[in-house]
Amino acid sequence: MSAVIEATRTMARRAVQPETPARLRLWVAVTVLTAAALLAGLSLLMARVQNQVRVIGDRAAPQAATAADLYFALSDMDAQVARLVLTAGNDALAGSQIDALGTYQARSRQVDADLQKSLASVADKDTVLTLLDQLAVYRERVWQTLTAGSSAPGYYTQATNTMHLGLLPAAQSLRSASEERLSQAYASKQTTQAWAVTLAIVLGGALLVLLFALQVWLARRFRRVFNPALLTATVLTIALVLPAIAVLLLQGDQLRTARSESLTPFLRLSQARAVSYDAAADTSRYLVSSKLAFYDNDFKRKSACLTGDDRDTSLPVASGGPDVSPDQAGQVVTRWQAYARDHQKIVGLAASGQHDEAIGALTGIRRGDAAFDFSYYDAAVAEIADARKSAFDRSMHDASVLMRGWAVLPLVVMGLVILLVPIAVRRRLAEYR
Numbered sequence: 001m002s003a004v005i006e007a008t009r010t011m012a013r014r015a016v017q018p019e020t021p022a023r024l025r026l027w028v029a030v031t032v033l034t035a036a037a038l039l040a041g042l043s044l045l046m047a048r049v050q051n052q053v054r055v056i057g058d059r060a061a062p063q064a065a066t067a068a069d070l071y072f073a074l075s076d077m078d079a080q081v082a083r084l085v086l087t088a089g090n091d092a093l094a095g096s097q098i099d100a101l102g103t104y105q106a107r108s109r110q111v112d113a114d115l116q117k118s119l120a121s122v123a124d125k126d127t128v129l130t131l132l133d134q135l136a137v138y139r140e141r142v143w144q145t146l147t148a149g150s151s152a153p154g155y156y157t158q159a160t161n162t163m164h165l166g167l168l169p170a171a172q173s174l175r176s177a178s179e180e181r182l183s184q185a186y187a188s189k190q191t192t193q194a195w196a197v198t199l200a201i202v203l204g205g206a207l208l209v210l211l212f213a214l215q216v217w218l219a220r221r222f223r224r225v226f227n228p229a230l231l232t233a234t235v236l237t238i239a240l241v242l243p244a245i246a247v248l249l250l251q252g253d254q255l256r257t258a259r260s261e262s263l264t265p266f267l268r269l270s271q272a273r274a275v276s277y278d279a280a281a282d283t284s285r286y287l288v289s290s291k292l293a294f295y296d297n298d299f300k301r302k303s304a305c306l307t308g309d310d311r312d313t314s315l316p317v318a319s320g321g322p323d324v325s326p327d328q329a330g331q332v333v334t335r336w337q338a339y340a341r342d343h344q345k346i347v348g349l350a351a352s353g354q355h356d357e358a359i360g361a362l363t364g365i366r367r368g369d370a371a372f373d374f375s376y377y378d379a380a381v382a383e384i385a386d387a388r389k390s391a392f393d394r395s396m397h398d399a400s401v402l403m404r405g406w407a408v409l410p411l412v413v414m415g416l417v418i419l420l421v422p423i424a425v426r427r428r429l430a431e432y433r
Contacts, residue, residue: 024425027217031210031421035237038203039414042244045196047407050400052189053251057396060178060185061263063121065389067175068270070114070131073107074171075274078163079281080104081142085152085288086359096363096371111135118174123181127174134166153288160285168278179267186259193252197245204241207417211237218425229424233417240413247406251399258395261323266388268311268318273381275302275313276336280374283343287358291350303340307333319384323391328384335377342370 083100087093115135118128141159148155211234218227279302286295305313312318315336320329342361349358362370 027210027214028421028425031207031214032418034203034207034210035414035417035421038199038207038241039410039418041199041203042196042240042414043407043410045192045199046244046403046410048192049189049196049248049251050403050407052185052192053255053396053399053403056182056185056189056255057400060182061392061396063118063124064175064178064182064263064267065270066114066117067171067178068267068274070111070118071168071171071175072270072274072277073110073114074163074167075277075281077104077107077111078160079277079284080107081145081156081159082281082284082288083363084146085156086284087363088146088152090359093359093363108139121178121181124174124177127170127177131167131170131174134162134170138162138167153290156288175271182263186255189255190252193248197248200241200244200248204237204244207237208234208241211421214421214424227424229420233420233424236413236417236420240410244406244410247402251402254395254399254402258392258399261321262388262392262395265318265321265323266385266392268313269381269385269388272306272313272315272318273378273385276306276315276377276381279303279306280339280343280370283346283362283370286347287350287355287362291347296347299343303336303343306336307340319381323388324384328380332377332380332384335373335380339370339373339377342368342373346370 080100080103084097084104087097087100090097115128115131118124138159141155141162145152145155145159211230215227215230215234218230279299282295282299282302286292286299289295306315308314309317315333316329319332320326346358346361349355349361360369364370365372367373367376
């Protein structure tokens with residue numbers, strides 16, 4: 001046992017003796033192992049960040065946008081059914097009826113497409129199946145409404161109750177779940193990015209220190225100012241580590257900006273837009289229900305949310321931002337307020353017994369009529385929403401391009417460094433043979 005201890009001590013003393021090749025071999029081994037650790041760690045983490053960026057851009061964000069679109073399409077479907085009930089049997093309003101029917105069919109296809117996309121998420125399968133069941137019931141009620149003649153208002157009440165008590169709450173649940181997954185995807189990517197930056201700084205810095213120290217030691221020991229192989233390895237390490245850190249930080253900043261300035265405002269505006277469609281439908285429901293006060297009060301409640309300071313549904317908040325001029329955001333609010341005045345005018349006409357005039361004010365296509373003013377308002381909202389969606393898509397594309405190739409690049413560069421370090425000391429070690 002004492003002989004083993006003595007031999008170990010002898011080997012340790014030789015390893016630290018500067019005049020022996022043992023120290024040189026140890027230095028080379030530590031340097032190569034550090035380079036190998038940087039190669040493996042950085043390559044794996046870069047591949048993971050690249051995959052997480054792809055998950056956000058191709059899965060999490062589109063699912064959140066699809067869920068928001070589903071809620072909006074469902075709201076408008078019910079609004080169009082109310083228009084169909086109001087214009088049924090009136091030849092003078094045949095144009096409005098055809099438009100309402102076409103819009104209803106378009107929204108119905110939009111809902112089907114959104115539900116089909118949502119089925120791709122295993123986590124949302126139960127909610128989507130519930131929505132499909134409720135949608136079948138709703139469509140049955142709509143068919144009954146459109147074929148019931150004078151009994152249509154009663155069947156429409158059943159249809160709109162199915163929408164508001166079944167479909168819209170389920171769609172809201174789907175939207176909340178998809179936005180939660182989006183937040184989790186961003187958080188997971190941020191964690192991986194932090195680990196990658198830390199690894200690049202720690203191992204990259206350690207490798208540069210080892211390469212520089214080895215260069216200095218060889219210069220002093222063997223009277224060589226520069227070792228070309230070590231100098232090349234040092235340059236390659238710097239050329240990998242600094243750009244890797246820059247790429248990680250840059251894509252992280254791109255994704256944060258894309259979410260805060262484009263995606264989140266887009267989702268909020270989509271929610272406010274859906275609320276406005278449902279509020280506008282309350283005007284039609286008020287007339288369909290023979291002036292039921294509930295619908296007028298419901299409109300006022302929703303309109304107050306849209307013009308107030310609620311973070312999720314306020315039009316001033318949802319339409320404003322650094323990407324929108326104050327005039328653009330102001331136009332959205334002003335145009336909605338114009339529609340709110342139209343609603344009050346229609347309610348006043350109906351209350352005074354002028355039912356046909358109220359329907360005309362609702363379905364007319366001149367400025368000052370509800371249908372025109374709402375379309376004018378919706379055009380302003382759609383312009384901002386489309387611009388934000390396009391901006392987010394561009395940012396995600398730029399981030400994906402920025403990360404392209406970084407899963408392989410550390411393998412190539414660090415592979416060369418691992419080859420160059422032994423080559424740099426090969427002749428020096430040969431002198432001791």
